[in-house]
Amino acid sequence: MRLPTLSTPAIDDEDPSVPVVVGAVITGVFFGGVGGGVAFPTLPTLGTVLGISSFVVGMILSVNRFTRLLMATPAGQVLDSIGTRRPMLVGLVVQGLVPFGYVLALDPGPIPLSSAAVFFLARACWGVGSAFVFVGAFTTVTHVTTAENRGKWVGYMRGGQSLGFPMGLILGGILTDLYGYSEAFAAAGTAGLFAAVVAFVVLPNVQGSTTTTTRLRDLPAVISADARVLGIGATNMSVRFLYAGILLSTVVLYTNEYDISLGSLAGTGVSGIVMAISVLAMSVTTLFVGRLSDSLSSRTYTVIPALTLLAAGFALLVISPTVPGIVIGVAMIGMGVGGTGPPLLAYLGDIAPGEDVGKLGGVYNVFGDLGSTIGPLIALPLASTMGVGTEYLVCAGLAVVTALIVLATLDGDPEPLRSPEIVADD
Numbered sequence: 001m002r003l004p005t006l007s008t009p010a011i012d013d014e015d016p017s018v019p020v021v022v023g024a025v026i027t028g029v030f031f032g033g034v035g036g037g038v039a040f041p042t043l044p045t046l047g048t049v050l051g052i053s054s055f056v057v058g059m060i061l062s063v064n065r066f067t068r069l070l071m072a073t074p075a076g077q078v079l080d081s082i083g084t085r086r087p088m089l090v091g092l093v094v095q096g097l098v099p100f101g102y103v104l105a106l107d108p109g110p111i112p113l114s115s116a117a118v119f120f121l122a123r124a125c126w127g128v129g130s131a132f133v134f135v136g137a138f139t140t141v142t143h144v145t146t147a148e149n150r151g152k153w154v155g156y157m158r159g160g161q162s163l164g165f166p167m168g169l170i171l172g173g174i175l176t177d178l179y180g181y182s183e184a185f186a187a188a189g190t191a192g193l194f195a196a197v198v199a200f201v202v203l204p205n206v207q208g209s210t211t212t213t214t215r216l217r218d219l220p221a222v223i224s225a226d227a228r229v230l231g232i233g234a235t236n237m238s239v240r241f242l243y244a245g246i247l248l249s250t251v252v253l254y255t256n257e258y259d260i261s262l263g264s265l266a267g268t269g270v271s272g273i274v275m276a277i278s279v280l281a282m283s284v285t286t287l288f289v290g291r292l293s294d295s296l297s298s299r300t301y302t303v304i305p306a307l308t309l310l311a312a313g314f315a316l317l318v319i320s321p322t323v324p325g326i327v328i329g330v331a332m333i334g335m336g337v338g339g340t341g342p343p344l345l346a347y348l349g350d351i352a353p354g355e356d357v358g359k360l361g362g363v364y365n366v367f368g369d370l371g372s373t374i375g376p377l378i379a380l381p382l383a384s385t386m387g388v389g390t391e392y393l394v395c396a397g398l399a400v401v402t403a404l405i406v407l408a409t410l411d412g413d414p415e416p417l418r419s420p421e422i423v424a425d426d
Helices: 017-039 044-049 055-082 085-106 115-143 150-178 181-202 214-225 227-257 268-295 301-319 323-338 341-351 356-384 388-409
Strands: none
Touching: 017 085, 017 115, 017 150, 017 181, 055 085, 055 115, 055 356, 085 115, 085 181, 115 181, 115 341, 115 356, 150 181, 150 268, 150 341, 214 388, 227 268, 227 323, 227 341, 227 356, 227 388, 268 301, 268 323, 268 341, 301 323, 301 341, 301 388, 323 341, 341 356, 356 388
8 A cells, every 4th residue: 555645734624634644643652652651650669579779760760761852853853854654653663662671671581681771771762762753743743734723633642642641550550460560561562563553554654855964962053043942942841840840750749748638548649649630631631722722813822821820730739738729739730731732832833844843843852851851850859958838839930930931932923934054964
């Protein structure tokens, strides 16, 4: 079967290629999220099972984000140069194979590597694969949509991405308890490879045309080419810093500090429920906020209220450290996070030159990974020195500052970017 090559956007929602292509992308990012989520309730417990120190376990859990940060910009360049189909398929296959690497790591056998080393290498490979999948998903959706429907389909794509991770958390915990580590990892790998098969059947090739090479050290040139790129990146970094970096790292400290319980569940159990509530609120919001941004004269009209909700959620956690307060507060934070992603990505797609969509998508992901990587490094030290409540007030203030950045850089009609001048490699 010969698959189409797309070099121009789809005309409208009636074009059958739009739901088919975006559906394949959603399948890929959803099952990729499932595979990533399976690791979190399982890998942290392997320290006692395999005799791995907590520091090494932390390195295993974080190395995928580090390699994705390094690969996001080169991945965007590859996607712009040779098209999206092959790089995305490679990324999906890598994500599907990585969990089987976890299975191998449980018993390396004749391989001259320790279990920790195999886990580390597998997670590093996951970061490389996810860079191509995440940036490729944005690039593909941007190319097959228009400014009139882009927010809607980006929202669906982001919703699938954010729903996959909590599904993986649930799946990983249940399968590990019922059957064991190997079975949980194998199920995650099977889900990932299934996504690759679906993409192989229906994913078209969005053909790129760029001839320049963007490296990590070229980011300042890309960013300085237009203040809006910095505004979008800074907003994404701030949101990921506040949510994935601060809230998810400290919510268990918050519930313990204020002695919040729910029935027989103490602080730790309540924190798990709270995280699930925030993720659910975020996922549901992404499904409709992109469509809403399509109908407005400026997509920032959805981003500003979302950042306001984010700030108000952190403030409510300080004002009302109770069960109702924390439930409403984290739901507001989740809605704030979900309300920023699709409009920002759609806006970036609106202004990106056709040959630079992947490149700019890589920049967006670099900023987000920086925020979610830096956040945990300072979240716990700040909580121990100033208290979780004070830290959350600072977070509320940062959300307000981020809203001001959006107003200063992104308000108004999205005029197309000029392609940044990047020196080609010899």
